[in-house]
Amino acid sequence: MLLTQTEVERLLDAAAYIDLIERAFARTDNLPSRLAHLDSPPGEFHIKASGHGGVVGVKIGACFYDRPRTLGLPSIVGVIALFDGENGQPLLFLESATVTRLRTAAATAVAVRHxxxxxxxxxxxxxxxxxxxxxxxxxxxxxxxxxxxxxxxxxxxxxxxxxxxxxxxxxxxxxxxxxxxxxxxxxxxxxxxxxxxxxxxxxxxxxxxxxxxxxxxxxxxxxxxxxxxxxxxxxxxxxxxxxxxxxxxxxxxxxxxxxxxxxxxxxxxxxxxxxxxxTAIQDVAAAEALYQSALRAGVGRTLPLWD
CATH class of the missing domain: 3.40.50.720 (NAD(P)-binding Rossmann-like Domain)
Structure with missing residues (x-):
């Protein structure tokens, strides 16, 4: 499934993100979070991966602070891929900056709550x-x-x-x-x-x-x-x-x-x-919730990786 930025914006509200991120932090079956950092002057890439509850997610995020000036685009861009953790089948592919923005704010709100x-x-x-x-x-x-x-x-x-x-x-x-x-x-x-x-x-x-x-x-x-x-x-x-x-x-x-x-x-x-x-588990939890919400709402489209 492929979800657009607009679909990501509409599928879950702020309260839903807060609750799902809180549940993700509280789980004890989270896979170890893996982090890689790659400098690519004048920017950098962050690669994060983790999983829980039978799904695994990987996020690749690029941060180039000259993008607004040189391209007229936001400084942060990236993608998330969600997989079935039991058989490796790709489930979801989506733009990551919107998810990162919303799940990061939700994580802060969870910290505020507690x-x-x-x-x-x-x-x-x-x-x-x-x-x-x-x-x-x-x-x-x-x-x-x-x-x-x-x-x-x-x-x-x-x-x-x-x-x-x-x-x-x-x-x-x-x-x-x-x-x-x-x-x-x-x-x-x-x-x-x-x-x-x-x-x-x-x-x-x-x-x-x-x-x-x-x-x-x-x-x-x-x-x-x-x-x-x-x-x-x-x-x-x-x-x-x-x-x-x-x-x-x-x-x-x-x-x-x-x-x-x-x-x-x-x-x-x-x-x-x-x-x-x-943390990568925040990305995984958000991507999984978006995937399930998209299935219920009947939105998203098939990405033809194999034709």
């Missing part, structure tokens, strides 16, 4: 790229967000995003984060910019931008002064914030918190960092 203060109502979003709007929508599904502040390096883009999404622009990172209960960092930065002094007690910081060895958003003092929860610890040690401070104690993986086998938040005043590198 790690943020119950009454958290102020959200700071650092970065105004493709992930920003999806994160705002997803987090609003799990917490009573009354105020959203945004910041990016480009003041014009910050103001435009704020106007288009009815949120408040901030002049600096600290102006956005210092009073927020939830902070989400969504930048490709290679230099840390968020420190402990800009984060209030009790906040949850979801560090989403670090997904390659050279990317980093958080200063050492923030990691040292926080409880660290990872999506997958070994992957965070390779490409996440943990990669840059490997001696940081890890309290739990998010799946352990969801299953109740390890603690999440221990007090209302502690700061928690969620190191989110994006």
């Amino acid at each position: 790690l943020a203060l119950e009454g958290a109502a102020t959200l700071a979003v650092i970065g105004t790229g493709a992930q920003a709007a999806s994160h705002i929508a997803a987090i609003r599904e799990v917490r009573p967000i009354g105020e959203v502040l945004v910041w990016s390096r480009d003041p014009d883009k910050t103001r435009s995003f704020a106007k288009n999404h009815d949120v408040r622009p901030a002049a600096t990172v600290a102006d956005a984060t210092k009073n927020a209960n939830i902070v989400v960092t969504l930048t490709p930065s290679t230099t840390p910019y968020l420190g402990l002094d800009a984060v209030r007690p009790g906040a949850l910081v979801a560090a989403v931008g670090s997904d390659a060895p050279d990317k980093r958003e958080l200063h050492d003092d923030l990691l040292a002064g926080s409880a660290l929860v990872t999506d997958v610890t070994h992957q965070c040690a390779e490409v996440g914030e943990l990669h840059h401070r490997p001696d940081t104690p890890v309290r739990a993986e998010l799946g352990d918190v969801i299953r109740g086998v390890k603690p999440g938040r221990l007090s209302p005043d502690e700061i928690i960092v969620f190191d989110s590198t994006g």
Whole structure:
């Protein structure tokens, strides 16, 4: 089956993604996640694979930040292939950037559901790229967000995003984060910019931008002064914030918190960092749900690989 970007957008809503990603993190039959990183100057490729429940998925994602300027196209592009894990038969082929955007926001929302203060109502979003709007929508599904502040390096883009999404622009990172209960960092930065002094007690910081060895958003003092929860610890040690401070104690993986086998938040005043590198099991869970939804809705078309 082949699904188009438009079909992917329409088949599942934000709440459905949150629930399916939460179930995926909680499962104990997930296959080990495999990750490969390939530099291809001026860009890079990420290859992720995993499986559960009888299906296996592989995602190849390309990230070339000059694509908007040179091609007039988004900086991230890729594909996901879903297979029957028992006989190897290909089941689904689809564009990956839309899935990545929606499942990443859902994973952050799952972390918010389990790690943020119950009454958290102020959200700071650092970065105004493709992930920003999806994160705002997803987090609003799990917490009573009354105020959203945004910041990016480009003041014009910050103001435009704020106007288009009815949120408040901030002049600096600290102006956005210092009073927020939830902070989400969504930048490709290679230099840390968020420190402990800009984060209030009790906040949850979801560090989403670090997904390659050279990317980093958080200063050492923030990691040292926080409880660290990872999506997958070994992957965070390779490409996440943990990669840059490997001696940081890890309290739990998010799946352990969801299953109740390890603690999440221990007090209302502690700061928690969620190191989110994006896992293959999230792609597999989303692709499987899209496949089943497409079968029920009668959408998609056959891709004639064998004629």
